[in-house]
Amino acid sequence: GAVVSQHPSWVICKSGTSVKIECRSLDFQATTMFWYRQFPKKSLMLMATSNEGSKATYEQGVEKDKFLINHASLTLSTLTVTSAHPEDSSFYICSASATRGPRGSPLHFGNGTRLTVT
Amino acid sequence: GESVGLHLPTLSVQEGDNSIINCAYSNSASDYFIWYKQESGKGPQFIIDIRSNMDKRQGQRVTVLLNKTVKHLSLQIAATQPGDSAVYFCAELMDTGRRALTFGSGTRLQVQP
Numbered sequence: 001g002a003v004v005s006q007h008p009s010w011v012i013c014k015s016g017t018s019v020k021i022e023c024r025s026l027d028f029q030a031t032t033m034f035w036y037r038q039f040p041k042k043s044l045m046l047m048a049t050s051n052e053g054s055k056a057t058y059e060q061g062v063e064k065d066k067f068l069i070n071h072a073s074l075t076l077s078t079l080t081v082t083s084a085h086p087e088d089s090s091f092y093i094c095s096a097s098a099t100r101g102p103r104g105s106p107l108h109f110g111n112g113t114r115l116t117v118t
Numbered sequence: 119g120e121s122v123g124l125h126l127p128t129l130s131v132q133e134g135d136n137s138i139i140n141c142a143y144s145n146s147a148s149d150y151f152i153w154y155k156q157e158s159g160k161g162p163q164f165i166i167d168i169r170s171n172m173d174k175r176q177g178q179r180v181t182v183l184l185n186k187t188v189k190h191l192s193l194q195i196a197a198t199q200p201g202d203s204a205v206y207f208c209a210e211l212m213d214t215g216r217r218a219l220t221f222g223s224g225t226r227l228q229v230q231p
Contacts (some may be wrong), residue, residue, distance in 0.1 A: 006161070034218055043207060043221045044162070094163045095219075107152075107219060109161035 002013070002095045003027055012117055014085055020078045021113045023046030023094030029074035038091040048078050057090070066117035084117040091115075130228040139225045141208035142191060148210040152219065153182060153193045155204045165193070174206060176213040194228075203229045 003026040023033055034052050036044040048064075050071035052054040059063045066088075068080040068091050077096075081088050093112040131137045143151075149170035154162035168175045168182045168191075175182050181194040191208050205226050209219040 004161075023195075043223050046218050049218050084198045095161075108164065109154075112159070114159070 004030075004051045004094065004108045004110040005038050006113055008096045008113060010114040010116075012118060016083055018080055018082045019084055019115060021081075021092055021094075021115075023077045023079070023096065023110050025075050025096045025098075025108075028096075028098045030077070030098060032097040033073065033077040034097075035069060035070055035077075035079050036093045036095065037075045038093060038112070040091075044093060045108055045114060047079075081115065084115070086117045089115055125182060127223070127230065128226045129230065130230060132143070132196060132199050133229055133231050135198055136191075137227060137229075138200070139193045139195075139200045139206050139227065141193075141222050142189060143210050145210060145212060145220070146189065147212045148220075149189050150211040151182070152209045152211070153180075153191075154207045154209060154221075155202075156207060156224075157204045162207040163229060165206075168211075198229050200228075200229045200231055203227055 004062045005024045005026050011019055015103060018051045033051050034061050036111045037047050046059050047062045048056045048058045048069050050069045052074050056069040063096045066082055068082060071077040091112050091114055093109055095107045097107050142170045152167040153165040155165050156162045166177045166180050166182050168184050170186060173184050177198045193203055193206060205224045206224045207224045211219055
């Protein structure tokens, strides 16, 4: 089955530093990737949608300058949390889709990255 | 606004019993639904999906039922096992060409041995 790999699985950083999270599709080409954020005991909230080779589309309330997304290839998308603060601490999860159209195989998720900002 | 929600935040069942997890959605434009299982510290794992032109779909030990009249979705797990303990989310996809999912609030399933 389709596999989405996320790295790192957890990271601790100091306030003010930047952290990059990688999302890779291992056995298929992901034309579209999605980044979600999940707080403890809460549901997943969509942050942004990225299509390979174009700019990401951010959801309302998500700061694009703070959460930089790059989807430069069909197998890799990165999320960079810039100038991280303790309130950015969360579980970040990516998902990938093999098709750009409205329908296709179900979205596959990575195992998430636990970010703790001290 | 329109949202996807769940009736029960926690469901506790005995091992071997059947489990039913419910989900209410309010977006009548949604035409594709997915159930995910999420274990602690992991990403969501696809369980089963259903399109709006169907009212029932079966998988291995799982069945999803869709009632568009009352905008209700359910996940039935047969012969629940301890390994089924997790948080279950329903997610919906609107027919807009955009493939981002909207997630419900989740139900924690606890299987008692």
